[in-house]
Amino acid sequence: MDALDTLPDEEFLRLDRQICFSLHAAARAFNGVYREALKELGLTYPQYLVMLVLWEHGELPVKGIGERLRLDSGTLSPLLKRLEAAGHVERRRSAEDERSVTVRVTAEGAALRERALGVPRRIGAATGLDLADITDxxxxLTALAARLDGLDPDELRPSCG
Amino acid sequence: MDALDTLPDEEFLRLDRQICFSLHAAARAFNGVYREALKELGLTYPQYLVMLVLWEHGELPVKGIGERLRLDSGTLSPLLKRLEAAGHVERRRSAEDERSVTVRVTAEGAALRERALGVPRRIGAATGLDLADITDxxxxLTALAARLDGLDPDELRPSCG
DNA sequence: CACTATTCAGTTGTGCACAACTCAATGGCG
DNA sequence: CGCCATTGAGTTGTGCACAACTGAATAGTG
Incomplete structure (x- = not known):
């Protein structure tokens, strides 16, 4: 039994506004909190995400970063250039495959990790959620994103609505 | 009490990557799904959000839209210009207060609403969630955003907008 | 009334997301 | 081997988010 099927379109539009807004606003609010916490590190939120995966793996090709964060080269290329300009990472073309560019954390980038260790704890406290809430x-969200990413575009077309 | 307090910083950083990524990715995935669904209407996701509140209220000052969507004039001014260029809305300076600009839905904008009615149902189906899941x-997310914004949740709740 | 502070919309500049594209390197196939 | 499709990074252009600012209109205060 799906209660959604019993709602008229009008009500759907109202509900949609609430859902759209809540997810959009939550993402921006989260972004804002991180912006504040990361200000002292000189990192933006997406740059922090990139540094997090690089801290875990030491070095990765641009493609590898993109796969882990679901970002394409159009977003990553300029972002990585800025991280390199800031001295946090180094980029060099791969010897085995000249198409690939390997991104490696520099000593400064590794030192930044130490300063970043306190950030998540402060964010966690700001959310007011405990571990179970956060994990849930x-x-x-991960399941939702996975489903939405794996969607056939045709399912969103009017003929299927 | 709070399991978060027992985690070392290292573990926190790992957890943070998962949370940051999941929220960030979910927001972008949602955005992508709407982008696809809204393509035929010629609206972007933020433009759709603006149209949703305008369809509910008929006309609003720029400030009123910003309060409901937590967006400032730096974001809204160019966005509204594009909506006006597309013929969906009309902007005119208020007679009572020359500082204020009133945004009103045009006949074309109202007609667009009819074409938009099917969108939320298709999105709802795409998420695979039922009404209870969505509401929860x-x-x-609304509560989280409210806390992070440092505001009273009631002021953010769409139903009160 | 005159003066100041605030409000409102808009502009500028930076950074991210994404589509569409370029270009070189690689891999596959006949 | 030669040809062509594919891959990987980068570039360009559009739109959004946000900070910092401008400028005009209004509100508040003495």
Whole structure:
């Protein structure tokens, strides 16, 4: 039994506004909190995401970063240039495959990690959620994103609505 | 009590990557799904959000839109210009207060609403969530955003907008 | 009334997301 | 081997988010 099917379109539009807004606003609010916490590190939120995966792996090709963060080269190329200009990473073309560019954390970038260690704890405190809440929310969002990313575009076309 | 307090910083950083990524990715995935669904209407996701509040209220000052969507004039001014160029809305300076600009839905903009009615149902189906799931997720995200924005949740709740 | 502070919309500049594209390197196939 | 499709990074152009600012209109205060 899906209660959604019983709602008229009008009500759907109202509900949609609430959902659209809540997700959009939550993402921006989260972004804003991180912006504040990361200000002292000189990192933006997406740059922090990139540094997090690089801190875990030491070095990765641009493609590898993109796969882990679902970002394409159009977003990553200029972002990585800025991280390199800031001295946090180094980029060099791969010897085995001249098409590929390997991104490696510099000594300065590794030192930045130490200064970043306190950030997540402060964010966690700001959310007011405990570990179970956070984990639950994370799992739901991950599942939702996975489903939406794997969607056939045709399912969103009017003929299928 | 709070399991978060027992985690070392290292573990926190790992957890943070998962949370940051999941929220960031979910927001972008949602955005992508709407982009696809809204393509035929010629609207972007933020433009759709603006049209949703305008369809509910008929006309609003720029400030009123900004309050409901937590967006400032730096974002809204160019966006509204594009909506006006597309013929969906009309902007005119208020007679009572020359500082204020009133945004009103045009006949074309109202007609667009009819074509938009099917969008939320298709999105709802795409998420694979039922009404209870959606409502629960929405409430959590709204509460989280409210806390992070440092505001009273009631002021942010769409139903009060 | 005159003066100041605030409000409102808009502009500028930076950074991110994404589509569409370029270009060189690689891999596959006949 | 030669040809062509594919891959990987980068570039260009559009739109959004946000900070910092401008300028005009209004509100508040003495």
């Amino acid at each position: 929310l994370r799992e739901r | 997720l929405r409430e959590r």
